[in-house]
Amino acid sequence: MEDKNLYKVPTMAEMAQNGESPEVLFWVGCAGSFDDRYKEVTKAFIKILNKVGIKFAVLGQEESCTGDPARRAGNEFLFQMQAMGNIQVLNGYNIKKIVTACPHCFNTIKNEYPDLGGNYEVMHHSEFLQQLINDGRITLKEGGAFEGKKITYHDSCYLGRANDVYEAPRKVLETLDAELVEMKRCKTNGLCCGAGGAQMFKEPEKGNKDINIERTEEALDTGAGIIATACPFCMTMMSDGVKNKEKEEQVKVFDLAELIAKNEKL
Amino acid sequence: MAIFQQILFIAVVATTGYLLFKRILRIRNNIKLGRKTDRFDNKSERWKNTLLIAFGQKKMFKKPIAALLHLGIYVGFLVINIEGIEFFLDGLFGKHRVIARFLQGINMTGFYTVTLNIFEFLAVIVILSCVFFLIRRNILGIKRFDGIEMTHWPKLDANLILIFEIILMFAIMTMNASDQILQSRNVAGYPQTGRMIFSDIFASPFYQNLSTPALIIVERVAWWIHIIGIFAFAIYVTYSKHLHTALAFPNTYFANLNAQGKIQNMDEVTKEVKMMMGMPVENEESTNGNEGEIPRLGAKDVNDLSWVNIMNAYSCTECGRCTSQCPANLTGKKLSPRKIMMDVRNRAEEVGESIAKGGKGLEDGKSLLGDYITKEELFACTSCNACVEACPVMIDPLSIILQMRRYLSMEESGAPQSWNAMFSNIETSFAPWKFPPSDRFKWADELAKEQENADENK
Structure with missing residues (x-):
């Protein structure tokens, strides 16, 4: 515990210089790098990676937007420029396996980069955490901070419907020994937070309600004190929703990695 | 008698x-007004889907x-x-x-x-x-x-x-x-x-x-x-x-077998981007073969869509399961995935009727975009795939919406202002938000600092 650099954040450049290669590259994503709230998720995940002793690396300043919002907003040129730039970097380092805490980055790198020459094994951090649990590297803690607490999980569209990842996040939550309560619309029927498809970067079109309010109301209806998310955009939208409903004292929005890190007292 | x-x-x-x-x-x-797309691969999975979902009505039972x-x-x-x-x-x-x-x-x-x-x-x-x-x-x-x-x-x-x-x-x-x-x-x-x-x-x-x-x-x-x-x-x-x-x-x-989150790659764009980046381009011949006729980027009218998109429109039962699941529609926005499908069908019928009568067909001064589907509808989509998931017969309204957005963004520069700002942020700062690229790795410094503080407090 005396070690000042308990949590290391090795970059790919350093590793390559030492002739080393990581087990997995942690793709941080723009939200994980710049958004104050989501930086906490990045840090939590770094702590977990350090704790379980995974040999990982990040790209640091060499990382760049995957191009997801550009593609979904219709700007295919910009998307492909970004994608090819990233693929050059990733292939240059001979990256084989990537983990990311952003379902949008996850979907793009996993499903859309192969057409442009980027072929990697890509995992969302929920799947990665589930694997750590399966391998016994993270275990259920009795008497933890969340024991018996009501938690509801909000499915991210880009994780759920887009990639059929429904079980991993729930399995992760199970290790908290909390009470998992589902919203009325969950899994394949889950309601979007309202931010996908580049909506994050514009005002909503005219309507009678904001989507995140609709979803937040549903989450609040469960009576859960914690809304668990697994996506930076969902995190923003649900936090805004809770704030809008003036419930931020009673209801907190956390990412899966944060919950695990807290439970592990990291 | x-x-x-x-x-x-x-x-x-x-x-x-x-x-x-x-x-x-x-x-x-x-x-067949639609563009070519290859949906002839993976026959066994396609037959399986047909048996389970069409013949067996699997998705109806939601x-x-x-x-x-x-x-x-x-x-x-x-x-x-x-x-x-x-x-x-x-x-x-x-x-x-x-x-x-x-x-x-x-x-x-x-x-x-x-x-x-x-x-x-x-x-x-x-x-x-x-x-x-x-x-x-x-x-x-x-x-x-x-x-x-x-x-x-x-x-x-x-x-x-x-x-x-x-x-x-x-x-x-x-x-x-x-x-x-x-x-x-x-x-x-x-x-x-x-x-x-x-x-x-x-x-x-x-x-x-x-x-x-x-x-x-x-x-x-x-x-x-x-x-x-x-x-x-x-x-x-x-x-x-x-x-x-x-x-x-x-x-x-003929439904899409890829992960629902995957958007179809535009190979014509790939070629251009590769040339811009000085990378080798394959299939040089096919580039030459297409000379003279540069296809429109994205979709403005039915002939810019794929034939599967148009078949989707003819297969629509107007049951509205898509629209009832659409987050945009649920919150009062104009978008209704069912309407998108009906519009495509109506426009295809209109064009077909005109061609049959020796009329102007696609050149009748109208188009799917504008005369049938408005920007406002297209911009309301969150690409959440709820409509795709809901459809009992595997219709994909999202594919049409995204192709039309491509036309708006690339051919008309018709994207909303804030999207254009997002585009230029990605171009200049490599992130959709306007942060200096040099700040991208600052979180690691913050993490180190937090630890130092934590250690000092011990």
Whole structure:
């Protein structure tokens, strides 16, 4: 515990210089790098990676937007420029396996980069955490901070419907020994937070309600004190929703990695 | 009399065949307005989907009550139409119940009786389901049957089909009831079928007191209503949302097999980007081959979409499951995935009609974008795939929305201001937000600092 650099954040450049290669590259994503709230998720995940002793690396300043919002907003040129730039970097380092805490980055790198020459094994951090649990590297803690607490999980569209990842996040939550309560619309029927498809970067079109309010109301209806998310955009939208409903004292929005890190007292 | 009926029957069959053939050809041509896309791979998975989802109606059962009622009509439709074989032979040869006679000859009347009773049982189920559907659609006020696109023809169409089916089933029952009474009176030309329970119980009482000549007329009229009804229905279906009865199968077969989150790559853009980045470009010949005709980026009109998109539109049953799941629609935005599909179909019909008449076709000064679908609808989509997930016949409205956004962004520079700002942020700062790129790794410094502070506090 005396070690000042308990949590290391090795970059790919350093590793390559030492002739080393990581087990997995942690793709941080723009939200994980710049958004104050989501930086906490990045840090939590770094702590977990350090704790379980995974040999990982990040790209640091060499990382760049995957191009997801550009593609979904219709700007295919910009998307492909970004994608090819990233693929050059990733292939240059001979990256084989990537983990990311952003379902949008996850979907793009996993499903859309192969057409442009980027072929990697890509995992969302929920799947990665589930694997750590399966391998016994993270275990259920009795008497933890969340024991018996009501938690509801909000499915991210880009994780759920887009990639059929429904079980991993729930399995992760199970290790908290909390009470998992589902919203009325969950899994394949889950309601979007309202931010996908580049909506994050514009005002909503005219309507009678904001989507995140609709979803937040549903989450609040469960009576859960914690809304668990697994996506930076969902995190923003649900936090805004809770704030809008003036419930931020009673209801907190956390990412899966944060919950695990807290439970592990990291 | 018999020969007159025979001639009439053959004339009806020929007319139906001709009209149907023309109509199918038109729809085929309209679908072929779309661009090429390869959906011929992975045959085994495609057949599996067709069996499970189209034939087996797997996705219907997300709404169990509707699914059961629909299953009743669907099974009824499939099974009762087997009787159509006998109808057809009877009409052609001017005989009555050819198959019954044949089975009588080989001592299998019992089989005929059982089969007809199954048909009648299903006919009753179909009638009940249709009545329930009519009540549901018109009285119970179910939200997904409403919406701006569900007025006029679509609304009428939905009811007409149900009424049509009820009439057809009533014709069967009437025919069988009068037939049975004629059999009991030993009228020549009416071979014994055995008791057909449902028509005997429910329909016979109405006809019991008629004279034999009157009964023969009733039986003949019911027969003709049924057979003309089937033919008319077959043609009607091609103009109706009811076309899904046929197209649900190919539509499911050719559905997207990739992860739903994947957006189709634009290979024409890849080529250009590679050249810009000084990377080797494959398929040099095909670039030259396309010279002179630069395809439009994204979709402005139906011919910019793929043929699968247009087939999707023709397969749509307008059930509204997509729209009822759409987060944009649920919160009062203009977007309705069902409307997108109906617009594509209507535009394809309009273009096809114009071409057939020697008109301007696609060059009629109109387009899918603008005249049918507005920017506001396209910009409301969150690409959440709820509509795709909801569709029982594997329609993909999202694919159309995204292609039209591509046209807006790349050909018209018509994206919303804030999206254009996001684009330029990505170009200059490599992130959708305007942060200096040098700050990208600052979180690691922050993490180190937090630890130092934590250590000092210990």
